[in-house]
Amino acid sequence: MTEPGVGPALRKTVATEERPDLLAPAGPRAAAACAVCVATHRGEVPARPDPGAAWIVTSFELADELVRRGVESARVLVETDPERVDAHRSGAMPQSVGAVLVPRAPFRFPGRHLVVVPTYDERENLPVLLAQIPRWLCCDVLVVDDGSPDGTGEVADRLAIVQPWVHVMHRAKKEGLGRAYLAGFRWALERGYDRVYEMDADLSHAPQDLPRLAHAGLCADLVIGSRYVKGGDTRGWSLRRRMLSRFGNLYARTWLGSGVRDWTAGFRCMSTAALRRIDLSAVASDGYAFQIEMTRRFRSASCAIAEVPVHFVDRSAGKSKMNASIAVEAMRKVPAFRRI
Ligand SMILES: Nc1nc2c(ncn2[C@@H]2O[C@H](COP(=O)(O)OP(=O)(O)O)[C@@H](O)[C@H]2O)c(=O)[nH]1
Numbered sequence: 001m002t003e004p005g006v007g008p009a010l011r012k013t014v015a016t017e018e019r020p021d022l023l024a025p026a027g028p029r030a031a032a033a034c035a036v037c038v039a040t041h042r043g044e045v046p047a048r049p050d051p052g053a054a055w056i057v058t059s060f061e062l063a064d065e066l067v068r069r070g071v072e073s074a075r076v077l078v079e080t081d082p083e084r085v086d087a088h089r090s091g092a093m094p095q096s097v098g099a100v101l102v103p104r105a106p107f108r109f110p111g112r113h114l115v116v117v118p119t120y121d122e123r124e125n126l127p128v129l130l131a132q133i134p135r136w137l138c139c140d141v142l143v144v145d146d147g148s149p150d151g152t153g154e155v156a157d158r159l160a161i162v163q164p165w166v167h168v169m170h171r172a173k174k175e176g177l178g179r180a181y182l183a184g185f186r187w188a189l190e191r192g193y194d195r196v197y198e199m200d201a202d203l204s205h206a207p208q209d210l211p212r213l214a215h216a217g218l219c220a221d222l223v224i225g226s227r228y229v230k231g232g233d234t235r236g237w238s239l240r241r242r243m244l245s246r247f248g249n250l251y252a253r254t255w256l257g258s259g260v261r262d263w264t265a266g267f268r269c270m271s272t273a274a275l276r277r278i279d280l281s282a283v284a285s286d287g288y289a290f291q292i293e294m295t296r297r298f299r300s301a302s303c304a305i306a307e308v309p310v311h312f313v314d315r316s317a318g319k320s321k322m323n324a325s326i327a328v329e330a331m332r333k334v335p336a337f338r339r340i
């Protein structure tokens with residue numbers, strides 16, 4: 001029997017396996033019900049979708065399309081069970097106004113996936129992030145802490161005791177985002193993971209977007225959670241910060257090519273097979289320059305690169321470690337990346 005609207009690739013890659021041990025209780029929900037819209041093929045995605053509705057779709061392609069057309073990814077649920085799709089269509093499964101739509105079980109994709117989260121003074125944010133990730137994606141998490149003075153490392157250790165999928169790497173001193181990620185990548189390569197993600201600890205990157213990145217990763221070596229493709233954006237940043245990010249990307253595109261829109265994004269999914277083709281020992285930059293250099297190295301290794309739209313939301317707790325020297329490093333180094 002064929003399942004309406006569910007492609008064979010999706011049936012194969014997304015299992016409905018439950019991990020109730022990992023499912024954190026859903027947050028408080030608004031009581032009022034909202035309209036539930038269902039899309040099982042492109043023809044059912046309107047040009048101007050109702051952004052206030054809850055959207056049930058049967059593929060990640062349709063979810064991406066809705067996000068490109070202005071719908072929040074938190075309001076889009078990929079549902080592969082035809083009976084549940086029918087129940088949504090008939091109104092038997094009402095959704096609440098503004099609530100995040102959480103899958104019945106986290107999505108599982110082929111291979112072993114590791115989300116690397118670098119931390120420096122993120123003790124408030126980390127527990128929230130680690131409660132969210134397993135609601136969306138079957139994966140392990142590696143926290144790479146550079147001896148945070150606020151005790152983030154100890155918070156991570158305590159979480160790792162009760163959650164066996166959480167791993168912690170302690171590094172003696174703050175050496176910057178680039179060094180932390182490189183250490184995390186090597187850790188992943190040594191342990192045979194198939195996919196590695198970059199994700200900030202400060203909740204600027206939405207856990208509900210992880211499955212969209214993983215899905216795009218079925219056909220790409222590097223997937224960038226992009227703020228600068230249609231449907232992506234940044235929220236809550238000062239004008240100065242927005243200008244810096246825009247200028248950094250324009251600068252990178254001018255020197256290195258416009259094929260990639262968001263060179264500096266820190267929300268990514270990479271195949272470890274591709275990472276193995278890159279000489280990580282030659283990567284010497286940090287911050288913005290690190291992201292640009294890694295992207296350039298993926299391109300030079302003829303890797304397939306995809307961008308999926310995401311909303312980047314400024315942190316509400318803790319402080320950014322971004323500083324002027326990170327921007328200056330990028331300005332100085334980018335021209336030389338042409339030779340990579
Ligand atoms: N391990 C480690 N993590 C860092 C370092 N600097 C920043 N981070 C983490 O990298 C992520 C992004 O940093 P953030 O300050 O939010 O940068 P912004 O989003 O560009 O303002 C956060 O999870 C930080 O805690 C560092 O030197 N070492």
Ligand SMILES: [Mg+2]
Pocket residue numbers: 200202204315320
């Ligand atoms: Mg941040």
